[in-house]
Amino acid sequence: MTQATATQTFTPTFTKLVSKEGGVEYPLEARYVCEETFSPLEVAYDYEAIRRQVSREKIQAGPNSIWRYKAFLPVATDNVIDVGTGMTPLVKSTRLARRLGLKNLYIKNDAVNMPTLSFKDRVVSVALSRARELGFTTVSCSSTGNLANSTAALAAYAGLDCCVFIPADLEAGKILGTLIYNPTVIAVKGNYDQVNRLCSEIANTYDWGFVNINLRPYYSEGSKTLGFEVAEQLGWKLPDHIVAPLASGSLYTKIYKGFQEFIKVGLVDDKTVRFSGAQAEGCSPIATAFSEGRDFIKPVKPNTIAKSLAIGNPADAVYALDIARKTGGQVESVNDTEIIEGIKLLAETEGIFTETAGGTTIAVLKKLVEARKIDPEETTVVYITGNGLKTQEAVSGYIGEPLTIEPKLESFERALERSRTLERLEWQQVLV
Amino acid sequence: MSVLVLIPPALQKFTNNQAKFECSAGNVNDLISVLEDECPGIKSRLCNESGQIRQFVNFYVNSEDIRFLEGAETALKDGDEVSIVPAVAGG
Numbered sequence: 001m002t003q004a005t006a007t008q009t010f011t012p013t014f015t016k017l018v019s020k021e022g023g024v025e026y027p028l029e030a031r032y033v034c035e036e037t038f039s040p041l042e043v044a045y046d047y048e049a050i051r052r053q054v055s056r057e058k059i060q061a062g063p064n065s066i067w068r069y070k071a072f073l074p075v076a077t078d079n080v081i082d083v084g085t086g087m088t089p090l091v092k093s094t095r096l097a098r099r100l101g102l103k104n105l106y107i108k109n110d111a112v113n114m115p116t117l118s119f120k121d122r123v124v125s126v127a128l129s130r131a132r133e134l135g136f137t138t139v140s141c142s143s144t145g146n147l148a149n150s151t152a153a154l155a156a157y158a159g160l161d162c163c164v165f166i167p168a169d170l171e172a173g174k175i176l177g178t179l180i181y182n183p184t185v186i187a188v189k190g191n192y193d194q195v196n197r198l199c200s201e202i203a204n205t206y207d208w209g210f211v212n213i214n215l216r217p218y219y220s221e222g223s224k225t226l227g228f229e230v231a232e233q234l235g236w237k238l239p240d241h242i243v244a245p246l247a248s249g250s251l252y253t254k255i256y257k258g259f260q261e262f263i264k265v266g267l268v269d270d271k272t273v274r275f276s277g278a279q280a281e282g283c284s285p286i287a288t289a290f291s292e293g294r295d296f297i298k299p300v301k302p303n304t305i306a307k308s309l310a311i312g313n314p315a316d317a318v319y320a321l322d323i324a325r326k327t328g329g330q331v332e333s334v335n336d337t338e339i340i341e342g343i344k345l346l347a348e349t350e351g352i353f354t355e356t357a358g359g360t361t362i363a364v365l366k367k368l369v370e371a372r373k374i375d376p377e378e379t380t381v382v383y384i385t386g387n388g389l390k391t392q393e394a395v396s397g398y399i400g401e402p403l404t405i406e407p408k409l410e411s412f413e414r415a416l417e418r419s420r421t422l423e424r425l426e427w428q429q430v431l432v
Numbered sequence: 433m434s435v436l437v438l439i440p441p442a443l444q445k446f447t448n449n450q451a452k453f454e455c456s457a458g459n460v461n462d463l464i465s466v467l468e469d470e471c472p473g474i475k476s477r478l479c480n481e482s483g484q485i486r487q488f489v490n491f492y493v494n495s496e497d498i499r500f501l502e503g504a505e506t507a508l509k510d511g512d513e514v515s516i517v518p519a520v521a522g523g
Binding site: 039318 | 438440441442443445451477486487488489490492495497499500515517518519520521522523
């Protein structure tokens with residue numbers, strides 16, 4: 001009889017943690033900061049080993065989730081958390097593209113990522129898989145909302161204890177969407193940067209796996225899958241230009257790393273992809289540093305409806321600035337009114353309801369097109385990272401209302417006529 | 433006068449593995465000098481060659497980032513809490 005033990009079916013490819021400044025090496029533990037330079041630690045891989053393990057065919061035959069790219073992710077066992085996260089649609093835009101005057105626009109739609117409707121499910125799936133390998137029984141995070149949703153949901157799935165920290169003033173949908181999984185939720189009276197600082201102190205004394213603190217080197221690798229998937233979904237080609245939101249800068253830098261890794265192991269042809277980033281004016285330390293030609297940021301106190309991007313002291317800003325400059329991209333910011341218009345524009349043209357971060361990204365895309373920073377012919381991918389149902393407060397009051405009628409045909413006809421008249425008036429105001 | 437300094441694990445080898453350190457200092461710059469006197473070697477981790485606080489090191493005085501105060505000149509008074517935190521978490 002064959003023994004049903006967990007037989008390892010692959011060889012891990014990650015080899016060590018390396019500091020991004022100075023190259024100091026560390027073992028593959030729960031640690032995130034270089035003791036000599038204080039700089040972040042990054043997971044290093046044996047790319048020859050990856051090259052031997054992967055091919056386009058093998059990846060395509062793998063799971064319909066981020067785990068088809070397991071050879072590029074920092075997990076050591078087969079026992080990964082796979083609830084179908086990733087492989088979200090890459091939509092070829094027609095109506096938004098036409099509205100903006102672009103011919104090859106694609107939308108990477110993580111508003112429908114599983115299980116909690118944001119890109120955070122990617123990073124948390126990796127972080128909690130690694131947390132189990134490292135022996136943690138309690139997981140935690142500092143979050144602007146989406147990360148708390150995802151950590152709580154996936155901890156529930158994995159049977160891990162969970163304690164999440166959020167700013168007390170988050171959107172109701174993000175708080176409820178965490179509480180439902182029954183973690184301990186600590187609402188801190190302060191902004192995200194204060195929550196994050198507090199969690200860094202707590203992580204020093206509690207033996208918990210904080211996904212975006214002591215597990216951050218592993219966690220952040222999950223965002224590479226947003227690069228891998230786009231390359232695969234474009235037919236194993238890299239795009240010409242991407243536009244992504246910037247909060248800590250981690251997502252943006254890891255999409256870049258994902259593209260570079262695919263080039264390195266020969267899955268796609270080498271090419272420079274321009275990286276553009278989107279921030280909200282009310283929290284734009286990276287966009288400001290970019291426009292002022294600085295390679296460091298000055299922290300800000302956020303004041304924007306884009307709460308999921310409201311990080312005034314972004315950890316990966318210096319690396320995001322470097323990528324934007326060396327790839328010939330742009331970092332732009334838009335105000336809250338433009339963000340709301342961005343949310344509505346994507347909804348009305350593509351049927352995708354995104355949250356404020358997505359509204360920011362669409363509004364920056366529009367701004368870049370208007371400033372002729374995007375060539376209409378180039379293949380542009382815009383990353384939509386979260387779902388609008390979680391930030392309803394941002395748009396309520398700026399959208400229509402239902403036409404309430406009596407249950408009579410005549411009442412319906414009157415309401416319809418009234419709405420058509422209003423629509424005609426609106427059309428006269430739109431310059432298309 | 434005395435201020436309480438919270439030391440992150442990455443620096444605790446300089447403080448005999450202590451997470452808290454009490455000392456007297458007039459401002460953050462003084463504090464770094466006092467720390468160096470008491471825990472030799474710690475300054476080179478906190479500051480670069482030109483003596484500026486490294487970009488990946490954040491100082492907070494009573495929970496406020498010193499970059500919103502007077503930077504390294506931020507004055508300290510009796511009972512203040514200074515927290516040193518690596519700037520590479522979150523997001």
